[in-house]
Amino acid sequence: MRGGVIARLREIVGDAGCLVRPGELFAYECDGLTLSPKRPLAVVLPTTTEQVAAIVRACREAGVAFVPRGAGTGLSGGAHATENSILIECSRMNRILEVDAENRCAVVQPGVVNAELSAAVASLGLFYAPDPSSQQACTIGGNVAENSGGPHTLKYGTTTNHVLALELVLPDGSVERFGSRSGESQGFDFVGAIVGSEGTLGIVTEVTVRLTPIPKAVETLLVLFDDVVGACRAVGRVIRSGVVPAALEIVDRRTIEAVEASVYAAGLPLTAGAVLIVELDGLPVSLAGEIAAIRAACEAERCQAIEIARDEAERKRFWRARKGAFGAMGRLAPDLYVHDAVVPRMRLPAVLEQVCEICDRYGLKLANVFHAGDGNLHPNICFDRRDPDELARVMAAGKEILEACVAAGGVITGEHGVGVEKRDYMHLVFGEADLAAMRRLRDTFNPDGACNPGKIIPTTRFCVESDPKARGYDAVPIA
Amino acid sequence: MSPPVESSRERIEIPGGFVEAVDRPTDVEALSALLAERHARSEAVLVVGGRTRLAQANRAEKLAAAISLEALAGIDVFEPDEGVVHARAGTPIRALREAVAAEGWELPLDPPGAATTVGGTIASAAVGPRAQVFGRVADAVLGLELVGADGAVTKCGGRVVKNVTGYDMAKLYTGSFGTLGVVTGAWLRLRPKPAARVVLGGRVARDAATFEAARIAARATTVRAFVWSESPTGSAAYGAGTGSGRSASDAAEDSAELVVELGGGEAAVAQDREALVRAFSLIPADPLAVDRLGDGRAQAASAAAIGLRARVVPTQLDALRQATLAAGLSVSIDLGAGVLTARGGESSGAEGAGSLRIGARESGGASPGAGELARKLLALREQTVASGGVLRFDWLPAALAERIDVFGEEPGTRALVVSLKQRFDPRRILNPGRFVAGT
Numbered sequence: 001m002r003g004g005v006i007a008r009l010r011e012i013v014g015d016a017g018c019l020v021r022p023g024e025l026f027a028y029e030c031d032g033l034t035l036s037p038k039r040p041l042a043v044v045l046p047t048t049t050e051q052v053a054a055i056v057r058a059c060r061e062a063g064v065a066f067v068p069r070g071a072g073t074g075l076s077g078g079a080h081a082t083e084n085s086i087l088i089e090c091s092r093m094n095r096i097l098e099v100d101a102e103n104r105c106a107v108v109q110p111g112v113v114n115a116e117l118s119a120a121v122a123s124l125g126l127f128y129a130p131d132p133s134s135q136q137a138c139t140i141g142g143n144v145a146e147n148s149g150g151p152h153t154l155k156y157g158t159t160t161n162h163v164l165a166l167e168l169v170l171p172d173g174s175v176e177r178f179g180s181r182s183g184e185s186q187g188f189d190f191v192g193a194i195v196g197s198e199g200t201l202g203i204v205t206e207v208t209v210r211l212t213p214i215p216k217a218v219e220t221l222l223v224l225f226d227d228v229v230g231a232c233r234a235v236g237r238v239i240r241s242g243v244v245p246a247a248l249e250i251v252d253r254r255t256i257e258a259v260e261a262s263v264y265a266a267g268l269p270l271t272a273g274a275v276l277i278v279e280l281d282g283l284p285v286s287l288a289g290e291i292a293a294i295r296a297a298c299e300a301e302r303c304q305a306i307e308i309a310r311d312e313a314e315r316k317r318f319w320r321a322r323k324g325a326f327g328a329m330g331r332l333a334p335d336l337y338v339h340d341a342v343v344p345r346m347r348l349p350a351v352l353e354q355v356c357e358i359c360d361r362y363g364l365k366l367a368n369v370f371h372a373g374d375g376n377l378h379p380n381i382c383f384d385r386r387d388p389d390e391l392a393r394v395m396a397a398g399k400e401i402l403e404a405c406v407a408a409g410g411v412i413t414g415e416h417g418v419g420v421e422k423r424d425y426m427h428l429v430f431g432e433a434d435l436a437a438m439r440r441l442r443d444t445f446n447p448d449g450a451c452n453p454g455k456i457i458p459t460t461r462f463c464v465e466s467d468p469k470a471r472g473y474d475a476v477p478i479a
Numbered sequence: 480m481s482p483p484v485e486s487s488r489e490r491i492e493i494p495g496g497f498v499e500a501v502d503r504p505t506d507v508e509a510l511s512a513l514l515a516e517r518h519a520r521s522e523a524v525l526v527v528g529g530r531t532r533l534a535q536a537n538r539a540e541k542l543a544a545a546i547s548l549e550a551l552a553g554i555d556v557f558e559p560d561e562g563v564v565h566a567r568a569g570t571p572i573r574a575l576r577e578a579v580a581a582e583g584w585e586l587p588l589d590p591p592g593a594a595t596t597v598g599g600t601i602a603s604a605a606v607g608p609r610a611q612v613f614g615r616v617a618d619a620v621l622g623l624e625l626v627g628a629d630g631a632v633t634k635c636g637g638r639v640v641k642n643v644t645g646y647d648m649a650k651l652y653t654g655s656f657g658t659l660g661v662v663t664g665a666w667l668r669l670r671p672k673p674a675a676r677v678v679l680g681g682r683v684a685r686d687a688a689t690f691e692a693a694r695i696a697a698r699a700t701t702v703r704a705f706v707w708s709e710s711p712t713g714s715a716a717y718g719a720g721t722g723s724g725r726s727a728s729d730a731a732e733d734s735a736e737l738v739v740e741l742g743g744g745e746a747a748v749a750q751d752r753e754a755l756v757r758a759f760s761l762i763p764a765d766p767l768a769v770d771r772l773g774d775g776r777a778q779a780a781s782a783a784a785i786g787l788r789a790r791v792v793p794t795q796l797d798a799l800r801q802a803t804l805a806a807g808l809s810v811s812i813d814l815g816a817g818v819l820t821a822r823g824g825e826s827s828g829a830e831g832a833g834s835l836r837i838g839a840r841e842s843g844g845a846s847p848g849a850g851e852l853a854r855k856l857l858a859l860r861e862q863t864v865a866s867g868g869v870l871r872f873d874w875l876p877a878a879l880a881e882r883i884d885v886f887g888e889e890p891g892t893r894a895l896v897v898s899l900k901q902r903f904d905p906r907r908i909l910n911p912g913r914f915v916a917g918t
Contacts, residue, residue: 103792147643160647161618176891181867182790182817183615185654186887187896187915189604192617192650196643240560242583242671283700285746342639346560374641414641422644429644433631437660438646440902444895456645 005062009044009086012054017092019043028087031069032134033077033421034335035385040067040081047092049167049175049205056203056451057173059086065453068199070110070142073134075338076419078146078198082453088203090141096120097206104211105164105181110141110204117209126211129156132415133323144204147196149415151247151322152279154373156212158415160195167206168194171451181208193441198417199452201445215281218246219291220315224304227273228252228368232348234276235372237297239345243290247279248373255325255367255380258332264324266317272304276372277322325369326380332365333382337394341402343410345375354404355379362397364390376414377405402428418456426458483509491525491545494880495538495912498525503550507624507632507663513546514661514908515630521906526657528569528599531592531777534874535603536656536913537885548598551663554578556638562669563621563638568598568662575667584669587613589770591777598662604654607773608704609740611697611815617653619667625652625660628904638666656914659903673703673742677752680764685709685735690797693737696758697814701743701751704769709735709800710809711823737761740769772811776820779874785824786875787856791868793817802862806855817868824876849878860887886915 010018019025020042029037041064046052059066066086069079081087094111101124108117114135118127131150132138138148144166149158156162165179179191194201225231231250238248251259256268256275268275276298280290291308298306309315329336343351352368355377359366365382379401383394402412406428413422426435438457442449485503504510517524522543527533529549552569559582566575572595576586589607590600599605601623604616613619622636635648652659683689690707697705713733737759741748755761765771779786785808791799796812799819803810808823856872856879863870864887872885888896893916900907900918911918 100792102794105792147647149641153641157618158641158643160650161614174891176889176895178889178892180864180869181792182869184790184869186864186869186871186889187892188899189617189650189654190889190892190895192647192653195650196647236560239562242674244671283744283747283750285750286744289744289746342637342641344558344561344563344639346558371641375639376641409637410639411637411642411644413644414639415643417643418645426645429637430634433627433633434635435645436631437627437633437635437648437903441646441648441651441899444899444902 017045031072032075040087070139076417076421078419165208168202217284220309221278223276224272231274234301252368258328262328266321340416341405342414362393500544528596529594540912622666679761681761682734704740786873789870795866853882
């Protein structure tokens with residue numbers, strides 16, 4: 001049977017578009033979540049919607065599950081294969097099909113790289129607003145699957161606010177279009193439901209995205225604080241002031257030290273306990289007043305110093321401290337567990353203290369770099385997976401961090417998604433009836449779970465016991 | 480203590496039917512019990528809030544009674560430091576808007592209708608003239624609580640401003656007209672109230688060049704609403720009496736009316752205001768002009784009225800405007816958002832909409848019958864959809880309601896729509912028949 005499906009996949013995409021050798025498959029065993037890798041049966045690299053549909057039909061005929069994948073930068077395992085599944089990699093579907101500058105939208109294939117789309121429309125005075133940290137590599141299709149955010153979501157929103165219409169290959173192999181260039185749907189908002197569904201409702205093969213005018217003026221401020229809690233309090237004051245910055249990002253001392261010791265060194269003083277990066281954009285006539293408001297908010301929390309970028313080079317230098325943070329953390333330990341949770345913004349100081357206490361208690365090294373304006377924490381735990389005891393402590397601390405965030409009124413993921421990583425933590429936020437509603441949506445598109453099995457929704461014992469075949473593709477344990 | 484459900488005899492007419500009893504649960508548990516009971520008996524209900532958009536629906540299947548959310552009202556949590564609010568479904572939008580404004584925040588929802596509620600706004604995804612800055616209703620919704628068709632109490636989303644914990648169910652529920660579940664409460668995101676706000680109005684030539692200039696001007700950073708209103712004859716119609724300083728009886732023939740609201744920092748607003756005054760000779764207008772215009776879109780003037788709403792990409796707006804006027808309807812266009820609302824057929828021929836009346840004087844010969852009129856209106860939808868937009872009808876006279884699907888549907892999605900409804904409401908007890916594709 002397996003040989004049959006691979007022969008069929010080769011017919012669809014050609015030998016060069018179908019990877020089956022162990023050496024080739026090794027790179028596809030996981031995405032950005034490197035724990036619990038799984039090797040797929042094969043990786044196919046389609047270039048057209050028709051090929052994707054044919055691949056899905058071939059998988060169905062052979063009774064094998066299939067998993068869509070973009071650039072594989074996701075951090076929650078949304079693109080992890082399951083045993084004996086086919087990984088459908090969309091990176092070769094990388095054409096920008098149309099740019100409609102007057103109506104500020106573009107039609108793209110899912111494999112277009114996020115940053116390349118913005119680069120392609122920059123000469124028209126436009127950009128694609130969602131800017132995840134991995135934007136040099138991640139693709140629009142992956143962004144749609146994960147409803148990706150980034151530092152600038154505070155003002156511009158996440159991927160869902162920038163997707164107007166979609167083409168989807170459904171798990172039965174049919175092709176449908178949802179939404180319209182106007183941004184609205186006739187009937188149910190299926191576009192809104194598909195964005196963020198982590199590839200479990202089908203495979204997105206074309207995306208119509210909103211393009212945003214490049215702001216006329218940008219000001220970037222770097223504010224130094226004694227500690228993270230002071231920086232968080234200043235963020236609270238900014239939110240209350242009525243100014244909506246494009247970004248409000250915090251980097252803590254351990255991250256500053258790592259950045260300054262790395263190639264991303266931004267010249268940050270090691271005397272600072274935390275750095276707050278504030279970006280303002282809009283009309284030149286508005287920014288002076290907004291800078292004054294930010295200054296007042298930060299001074300009220302006794303900041304050490306405020307620097308305003310004098311030019312583009314300095315602006316880039318400020319951002320290097322933020323965007324280079326994950327890379328620099330490689331200096332701290334062999335492995336990094338990047339957590340992602342959200343709390344009400346005013347609870348940031350209290351929750352951060354709890355997060356530090358949890359990591360101290362487990363003897364773990366913690367570095368924080370996060371989207372403070374959204375209340376979106378990224379506690380990064382540095383560890384070495386070769387030490388099984390340390391790995392166990394990382395997992396236990398991670399669960400406690402999520403519990404603390406939920407107890408504060410927050411949720412377990414703000415932008416990385418649930419995937420396999422947090423599937424079994426969904427109960428922290430949702431009850432059985434809430435999950436049943438999600439299951440109804442999934443079953444509408446993906447009734448037997450063949451498309452990206454085992455993601456997002458925990459398998460209930462009830463389902464397995466009552467009808468083991470009903471969710472056959474999900475029955476495989478993930479952990 | 481008040482009873483958990485207050486019931487009364489009251490007749491509510493809707494397209495294709497009516498109910499004569501209204502149940503008002505006073506808490507979520509009572510609503511849950513009420514729905515569980517209806518579900519067990521397979522008795523369908525009409526779910527109502529402020530009753531603003533009850534006509535905006537296809538013909539209902541048989542209904543046992545209405546469930547009104549009006550007794551489930553009030554603001555549970557408002558955190559001015561956080562910029563979020565939790566309100567129950569029956570809370571009037573106006574009351575919520577005023578409550579948050581007192582603390583420097585703005586509710587980014589301005590649906591038409593003085594009585595409209597939080598629940599009704601979410602169910603119908605109704606936006607007003609400020610859609611270009613407020614966005615869609617779903618953009619303001621952080622989390623929802625609902626009661627399902629079988630009485631199950633569920634929630635989705637949360638209270639934080641960024642969240643990808645599971646499917647974005649709130650998107651699916653928002654704009655589903657109560658066919659998947661009954662919204663009982665919502666966490667809503669607020670935006671800072673603008674420091675300065677200015678409303679301007681005036682009349683301009685109703686030619687393509689002026690329309691295009693206005694469309695471009697509507698993109699200015701501080702523009703919150705930019706409404707172009709026009710009747711087929713050029714007389715004051717849709718926007719009449721919005722306070723632009725001239726009355727509807729003014730000799731402003733063959734012109735369109737503009738109403739513009741600016742908001743933001745003082746300096747930025749002053750800059751945009753100066754440019755607009757220069758370009759379109761606008762003058763200060765009633766500060767409430769935009770809300771009044773919005774409310775004018777809420778309800779039909781008579782049983783013979785036709786109302787529709789379309790959203791298209793900006794470059795298609797003028798073509799749709801011209802086609803709509805040619806069909807004999809008056810238009811009110813939110814230039815920044817690309818939203819066109821139109822109405823006609825409701826009163827005298829003075830507005831030029833007389834030709835839309837069905838079965839008018841047989842001797843005239845020129846008055847179209849319902850069939851021809853329906854074809855005309857459906858041709859507008861075809862044009863809109865073909866150019867990347869959507870169009871639905873807000874209200875239709877009975878003769879047309881039999882012939883026109885109010886919502887239209889996305890080609891190829893019917894099977895999904897039917898399957899979705901079947902999974903959420905297998906006994907078809909929630910607003911059956913009223914929404915898209917027979918749901």
